[in-house]
Amino acid sequence: xxxxxxxxxxxxxxxxDRRTLMFMFGFPLLFMPLFFIGGMSYVKQAQEKAVExxxxxxxxxxxxxPEINKAFSDIxxxxxxxxxxxxxxxNYIQEELIDAAIYIDKNYQIAISNNxxxxxxxxxxxxxxxxxTQERISRIIKNVEKEIxxxxxxxxxxxINILTAFNFKILNVASEKEIIxxxxxxYLPYFLILLGFMGALxxxxxxxxxxKERGTLExxxxxxxxxxxxxxxKVIVVTLSALASSLSAIIGIFLSFKANPQIPTQMISLFDDxxxxxxxxxxxxxxxxxxxxxxSILLAISIYAKSFKEAQTISAPFQFLIIIPVLLTLLxxxxxxxxxALVPILNxxxxxKEVIAGSITTFYMIEVFLSLFAYAGLSIMWCVYSFNxxxxxxxx
Numbered sequence: 525x526x527x528x529x530x531x532x533x534x535x536x537x538x539x540x541d542r543r544t545l546m547f548m549f550g551f552p553l554l555f556m557p558l559f560f561i562g563g564m565s566y567v568k569q570a571q572e573k574a575v576e577x578x579x580x581x582x583x584x585x586x587x588x589x590p591e592i593n594k595a596f597s598d599i600x601x602x603x604x605x606x607x608x609x610x611x612x613x614x615n616y617i618q619e620e621l622i623d624a625a626i627y628i629d630k631n632y633q634i635a636i637s638n639n640x641x642x643x644x645x646x647x648x649x650x651x652x653x654x655x656x657t658q659e660r661i662s663r664i665i666k667n668v669e670k671e672i673x674x675x676x677x678x679x680x681x682x683x684i685n686i687l688t689a690f691n692f693k694i695l696n697v698a699s700e701k702e703i704i705x706x707x708x709x710x711y712l713p714y715f716l717i718l719l720g721f722m723g724a725l726x727x728x729x730x731x732x733x734x735x736k737e738r739g740t741l742e743x744x745x746x747x748x749x750x751x752x753x754x755x756x757x758k759v760i761v762v763t764l765s766a767l768a769s770s771l772s773a774i775i776g777i778f779l780s781f782k783a784n785p786q787i788p789t790q791m792i793s794l795f796d797d798x799x800x801x802x803x804x805x806x807x808x809x810x811x812x813x814x815x816x817x818x819x820s821i822l823l824a825i826s827i828y829a830k831s832f833k834e835a836q837t838i839s840a841p842f843q844f845l846i847i848i849p850v851l852l853t854l855l856x857x858x859x860x861x862x863x864x865a866l867v868p869i870l871n872x873x874x875x876x877k878e879v880i881a882g883s884i885t886t887f888y889m890i891e892v893f894l895s896l897f898a899y900a901g902l903s904i905m906w907c908v909y910s911f912n913x914x915x916x917x918x919x920x
Contacts, residue, residue, distance in 0.1 A: 526749040530757030538727055538761065552719050552772035557780040577601070579657060580621075582608050585628030589642070592628065595668050602660075617649050623657050624648035639676055702881045712777070712880065713873040714850045716770045716811055721846050723769025724818040725839060728762045732826025733835035755823070755908045762819035763812075770811050774804060806879050810872050813896035817868065820903035824910045853877060860884075865891040868899050 579602045586593035586604075596602050605622060616622045629635070629643035636642050644665065648657050677684045735741040744754060822839055829835035849870035852858050860874040865888050875892045878884035 526753040527756040527760065530744075530749055530754055531760040534731060534758060534761040535764070538730070538765065549768060549772050551722075552769050553776045553779075555719075555773075555776065557776055577623075577656070578603055579623045579660065580605055581623055581661070582606075582613060582625045583628065584610065584625065585630060585632065588630055588632040589628045591671070592626075592644075592665070592668055595664050596626075599664065613647065617647060620649065624661055626661070636672060639680075702883055711854070712807070713853065713876040715773050715777070716807070716876070717814065717846060717850055717869060717872060719773045720766040720770040720811060720815050721818050721843065724762050724766035724815060724822055727765040728819060728822035729826045729829075729832055729835045729839065731758045731762065732823055733829045733832045734826075736830070737832055751911050752908055755904070755911045758823055759816065759819050759904060759907065762823055763815050766815035766818055767808075767812065770815065771808070774808070803879060807876050810875055810879075810892065810896070813893070813900040814869065814872050816900040817896070817903045820900070820907040824903075824907040827907070827910050849873065860888050860892075862888075862891065866895045868895070871895060 581596065581602060582605050583593055583596065593604075596604055608616060608622070613622075613625045617625065625647040627645040627647070632642040632644075646658070646661060646665075648661070650658070673687060674684060676682075677687065732741075735744070745751070749757075821842070825838050825842075826835045829838055846869055849867060850873050852870055853873035858864070858874065860871070860878050864874055865871045871892045875884060875889065878888070
């Protein structure tokens, strides 16, 4: 009961701090819509710009392949440049003065006439936007190739289908929900965990090192509440702050999809099917123990530190330690199994992805929850131990 009284007192103090409220609510609610709407708008504009861009290319040996030269000449948004020295072409491409160069072998016509493969080479800069340059040029080359193959089949009196051994149909048994969950679901825990950590960071540092600097920690220690009550009360407050930040992120994501006019109606309908009440509650239940873990670790660091500045310095590396396991979730082949379910932070990310995809298994879900509660319990014990050390509290 005393823990709740302390928690209530700390919450009142934190709510008077505008910076804390900004980190808890303002930043996630503003950041998530700006990130999604702004990011999607930028990507869409960049793709359209790349597709509509007037390509500047050089064709060496175009006289040997008039059909290829004509195929590119007939495209209105492609400009063929002449009189550029071969020795300078790589620098031109690197400096993006031209987009690509096509090299046609002088024996092109001989090879084509003898039903052999003609030698072509494409030189371009692979870092161009979305690989559009290679895709556009390759598509034109493929169209010319199809016409040559068609003529060869006709000359040889062959059915064009004889050149295709298979009628290969691909049937994907995964639902759209599972596909999106597996691909895009890995990004959700990235924001929830990171913002949860950020939401816990400032209150934890303020309730430990901040109170040391203000001289209010001694007053709290002289109260009838035990040190366990004090720690539990502070952990509750920091955890609620982290959860509020994560919840604000979820609301921000929801508003981003609803308010973005560029998202097709079919995608919004699918999003509504994926992000339902059950999914949100399940994901949120995974976030709770990890937020307790963050709160306890950061509070222990804050109690140990001599000052607020030192607490910030010590806690800074933890941000990178958190990002690494979350980023592993985005790598191909990283799946939830009996081993990854035991790795803190990584297990939350992978489980969240599986929950969104609707493919989570009960066994792994139980294992993730048990491991998370174990880590949360151990972190609270460590925090209580640190708070019970006189040398730690009054370290100077």
